[in-house]
Amino acid sequence: MALSEEQQLEVEALCSIYEGDPSYKQIDQRTHQYLVGTEGESGSFLLEVSWPVDYPECPPTLSLDSFYNKHMSSSVKTAALNLLRQQSEAAVGMAMTYDLFDFAKENHLQLINGHSAEATSQRTSPAIPTKVSHNVFGGMEKREQLTKAQKRRLADRTDHKGELPRGWNWIDIVKQLSRTGCKDES
Template sequence: MDSEQQEEFEVLQSIYEGDENFKTLETTKFTYKVSEGDDELKHFLVEISWPAQYPRVLPEINLDVFFNKHLSENTKSYIQSALLEQARTSLGNAVTFTLFEWAKENSSELMANNDPGTFIIKGEEEGEAEGEASTTTKDSNTSIKPTKKEVLSKAQKRRRAANLGTLHKTGRFECSDIKGMVCLQEKSQGVGTGWIL
């Protein structure tokens, strides 16, 4: 880190001290959560990192982060190109603070054309980590309503597996697990019954 970067780093730390929207990921990588009102779909996260030659070259601007899952690709591209255009006007100068503040002041315009429509959230919940996902759809009132699939704890999964194993041992039932529905079929009669465990 050269002296110009060190100076900008110290300035950013003093300006944003106590601001929970600002995060320092590394000495040359920062994020700022831009918020517009209480609508979480109008929030986005800007990540700025400095290449070795910064500020003589443009900083790297990234919006492909999990927090921005609700943004359409067109919106991400628009925000990124608008921020890069702002950075070009001050090439050779420290621009991180300027870019974060410009994004805050222009957030309405930057998010005006965002239409995520239907999107899939793949995430941090245990059940979803195993391939399940919750889908979110837009209804006619343009509010977003998530639909979550069944998420089981490890203990619930163990119990389910143990129950299935016991039924197999009796020789009276065949078991199969289909998307959370356990279907049991009596071998001799061909009669099926289903239960949700």
């Protein structure tokens, strides 16, 4: 379906405001996402705002159900969505997507308050030893990607086991002494 004139103006405004911002993503004409917090931190989350056909005369659909938010408990998601829905219902009749993203950024800590309390209780619980990962990618740290040339140079310096040969960083003593000379003890 085609967007109304108000919706088209809001899409243009969002695109110009968030131009070059890696946290914002327009999924389609009616669905927009914003990453609140720093990517990779346990408190960050991805807020999705979807417009119904009669938006802005009715509130948008808000969602925290993306895979990125799998580290958040359902109770924290529910509490955050309730606060965000209150904001959207107060702004019915006006373009509100930017305001919702801005509210989420400004109240980030309040929205994830339950999440940090749960993570703390998991870390300090003596009965169940659990490892709390602060990485949203399943606990695996993101490794730096090497180019083919860098991989080739690394393979040339290492043996078949991936280890550097013994003495690879030793100073050539004879060469060093020939440059500096030796001291006479007399």
